[in-house]
Amino acid sequence: MAIETPKYKVIQKKNQYELRFYAPFITAQVEVQAIDHRDAANKGFRPLASYIFGENISAEEIQMTAPVMAKSYSEKIAMTAPVTVSGKGVFQVSFVMPSRYTMESLPKPRDSRIKFIQNPERTMAVIRFRGPFGKQNFDRNLNKLHYWIEAEKFHSKGDAIIAGYDPPFTPWFLKHNEILIEVE
Secondary structure, eight states: OOOBOOOEEEEEEETTEEEEEEOOEEEEEEEEEESSHHHHHHHHHHHHHHHHTTOBTTOOOOOOBSOEEEEEOOOOOOOOSSOOOOSOEEEEEEEEOOTTOOTTTSOOBSSTTOEEEEEOOEEEEEEEEESOOSHHHHHHHHHHHHHHHHHTTOOBOSOOEEEEOSOTTSOGGGOEEEEEEEBO
């Protein structure tokens, strides 16, 4: 049985990099406090999985999709002093909803933390990589993607999103991950 993923068209491909045009899609999203993307994905997975496994007002099970996505939440705030570091940040963790649903037809979640987001069509620069969903792997591949975006003369337009395509029991060396950044 194939797992549904967001629909996209590859515009350009070079080694592990792709420029993709994504059609609109809907995600179910929660915000969590986490140390890094891996911690965020672990904390956000449970409420989202409960929702798709029937923990919603109509008790409807929703077909599993891929990827699970996580991004740090960046909000532009006026500069103040002093600067403090807490060691944790706010992350948005998302499940892609099956394309048969609209914003109006999705079952209402019982968990008030779950919000639905209509993602518009957009162009994304993507790097594909294998391995763990951890900070070191994320940072290394994010740097590579930024370098490629700059070399190709694209302009970044948002925060990096890490996308994991495999279930938790997949061995780390077989995991298929991506980092996506919206570009102009």
